[in-house]
Amino acid sequence: MDVTEITLAGDTPGLEWRLPVLRFTGTVADAPKVYIQAALHSNELPGTALIHFLCARLREAEAAGAVLGDITIVPQANPIGAAQAHFGEMQGRFDLASRTNFNRDFPLVPLSERDGLLKDFDQQTAVNRLKRTLLHMALGAELVLDLHCDDESVQYAYIDEAFWPEAADLANALSMEAVFLSDGESTAFEEAVGYAFKRQGGEKQASVPGRLAATVELRGRRDVYPESATKDADGLFNFLVARGVIATPQGGPLLPAQAFSGPAVPLDNIEMVRAMEPGTVLFHRDIGDTIEAGDLLATLVTRPGFADGSIEVRAAQPGLIATRTSDRFVRRGDDLMKIACRERTRADRAPGTLED
Template sequence: MERTEIIIGGDTAGIEWRLPVFRFKGSDATAPSVYIQAALHANELPGVALSHFLLERLRKADAVGAIRGDITVIPQANPIGLAQSHFGEMEGRFDLGSRTNFNRDFPLVALAERDTLIAGMDRRSAVDRLKRTLLHTALGHDLVLDLHCDDESLQYAYIDDAFWPEAADLASALDMQAVFLSDGESTAFEEAVGHAFKRQGGDKLKSVPGRLAVTLELRGRRDVYADITQRDAEGLWAFLAGRGVVADPALTVRPYTGPAVPLDNIEMVKAPEPGTILFHRDIGETVKAGDILATLITRPGDPDGTVDVAARHNGLIATRSSARYARRGDDLMKIAGHEPTRRDRKPGTLED
């Protein structure tokens, strides 16, 4: 194992950011290479914990020569966001300087243009240099896994159609309860990687066998527990073994049996008015159109001071807000359904 650091100079004097990078050299040049990063949204920590346990497993494998493909792990990919603590809360999703999401605005380049990402870096902001360095590093690999989490959530993944159903082995190994099939039309990290993989110098490819770019949503932000995380690390190890990245012939991955639904089938349940949230249904429950999901106390004390929020479609509650007060238009839940929830959804991400 080799441990190095990526150093990102700050935009003001006397500041720099350091990202530890762990690399394992594989013994088989034909085996797939893997890039894994966690906490691009710095306050999403389940992936950090998973990386810690996975690295422990990888070091043991390295000691006995069981690493077949090159592996790169960046367990805490956003030290800039990690330092953004205000009023007792880490603000790790958005850059406070530019007000942009740390997981948006990644450059969209073809794979052959990879090295253009790091040209003229001295003229760019620290956040832009961070994004370009991460993307450049990831594009040197075959399989790219970006570890995130949601608010209150089941274990699920965003996977571009171009990598499905080949990626069902990952969904199975990590016991995903749902897969959201994305359209690859945003500037998020995983979709920027997918953009490059689908454009390898010629026309856009509809499928890319042997390649993968995926966002893994490792349950909710509070789901950082040793037993769960160790189980997830074992699941990721099983995926690596199944793809031939590590040697463990005793492992087999069972078929994935959960739902795989396009983003058009995701109902974003929003608060019609501001108020205190009383949830009636929880993640993992199956609901029918018309079921009451939550009650908003909009005018406390008034006889008519509540508003019920009902499901508009049948489906599985995949996520729920951890907040208990909603502003008008805030997201309350995501429901994965069996049919399109709207016909006018623009390509791209579900949330900012």
């Protein structure tokens, strides 16, 4: 394993950021190249834990000469966000200077213009230099995984329709309970990679065999345990074996033969359940539950102690509860749940991400 450190100068005197990068060099020139990063939202740490255990397996594979394709790993992709603490809590999702989500505003460039990301580099802010650095590294690979997590959540992923259903092997390897088929219309990291991959020959392609860009949501923010991290690392290792990045280990675990059986639905089928009034949340259903139209999802206690002081939140359509908020007090309009529905939930959703 080769370790390098990228230094990014800060935007004020005397400040700089260090970005460790781990690399495993493959032995087969035409084997798929892989890029994996975690904690782009710095307070989302299940992916960092996964990488810790994955690298242990990769070092063993490297010692055995079994790493066929180059693997680049960034375990903590956002040192800027990791340093942002407000009243004792890390603020790793939004850049406090610009109020922009760290996983938005990545440059959209065709693959042929990859090196242009580093043009006039010193004139960019530290956050933009970080984003361009990460994207430049990712576009040197064929398989790109951005490891995130949700609030309270099942295991799921955002995958562009251009990579589906080929990417069902990833969903199966990581025991995902759902896949959200994204439309490729945002500036998130995974979709910026997909934008380049779909335009590798100039014209936009509807399907890109052999390539993959995915955002993997590794359950919830508090799901950081050695058992789940090891299980996820083993699943990702098996995925790399199946894709020809790592040679099949003798006597080692192999990718399960069964196909992905969970729902794979477009973003138009995701029901965003929001609080219609502020109040205390009493959930009646949990993540992973399959629900029917009319089922009671939550009660909002809006006026504690009053006979008319609560509101019921019911399901508009049948589906799978994929996420819910960990907050137990919400403001009007706050997200309560994401439900993967069998049918389209609305016709007026703007292309792009589901939330900020």
